[in-house]
Amino acid sequence: MAEEPRRRGAARTDELLRVTLELATESGYAGLSIEAVARAAGVGKHTIYRRWPSMAALLLDALSRVWTTDLDYRDTGDVRADLREQFLRSVPALAAPPIGPVYRALIAEAQGDETLRATLYDRFLRTVEERTLARIVRAQLAGELVAGVDLTFPAEVLCGALYYRHLLSTRLPDEKAVDALLDMFMAAYGR
Amino acid sequence: MAEEPRRRGAARTDELLRVTLELATESGYAGLSIEAVARAAGVGKHTIYRRWPSMAALLLDALSRVWTTDLDYRDTGDVRADLREQFLRSVPALAAPPIGPVYRALIAEAQGDETLRATLYDRFLRTVEERTLARIVRAQLAGELVAGVDLTFPAEVLCGALYYRHLLSTRLPDEKAVDALLDMFMAAYGR
DNA sequence: GGCTTTTCGGCACGGTGCGTGCCGATAAGC
């Protein structure tokens, strides 16, 4: 039994993030606590507290590891099809472990912590809104959407409608919902 | 010191809901626990557990007491103005105590409890969506909106966009956001 | 290579809330 030497520093940090995601996958939302991560990693709690001030901070970093940038929209020249594909692709990705449980845990903690709510928005949701905005602005410049309209809020509405279902209902956004959302968007701004 | 006789039965139940709302107003989200309610009401924990199986159940009933039915839309014949008025009116009502803290506490608990999430949706959000739908269907029948379109999803999108801001961002829906949302809705379905 | 410094795992602590069990007291129902 060759004893693995104790890892330290950056290697430990990385391993802790990995263990956190594993734990989220196996135990789900309910099992996510600092004690549980320490136990699963065979680590003292100090080793975690030295790196992150709270469970929320740890979860934010863990989420960053898997919040892949493949949320980028394609640009086939058909804005409706590109939005549709991306929306439908993001639904299972957001709901499945490890993203789903970690995300839910953060949302829950953020309800009682205004600062965390702002951080969560800045690090994840704002990016989603911005990329959505970028894609529809490109469509606007290409003549697919009406010109002369500020699309910032419409981009937010598109994202908001999807997250509303994720977080507040038990129905995930399905094809029907996504199509209806895009119907509304295209009816408003399509040409 | 005329001792108030111990209240029992329905009177106690009512008082406990009142105390819960008071506690939410004074201590906010963080102070909401069964122990805290029992302490504030001068009551044994059993007295609460006998009535509600969990904090979430207690909060749901408490929320019902203040989730006033004044979320009803007016019907002045101008659907955009009626929606706008109602949206702007609901924003501070949802954010302020006691609704704000209680609602946040429920959202937080619902993240780890699928059943609660469904109950929360059924008892509150669905009503909001249905009343919104009813108002815009009336407008459709009155010829204010285009005919022959199913407005179920658009009603959900309207509500979803507002709740998205409430729960996931630090910016409450303001006049600009509501106007932009209504711009999109009217551009899509107005005549 | 030997020494110092930092990080490590392990353990224990007090604090808080959970959900339950057991009291003797008290109000309600008959």
Add this chain to the structure above:
DNA sequence: GCTTATCGGCACGCACCGTGCCGAAAAGCC
């Protein structure tokens, strides 16, 4: 006036929080 259900109070074991202290082990330095 007597029975019965509910009451408040207290205690328990459990879990997690965030912190402190320990001796061991790795990393860094000369």
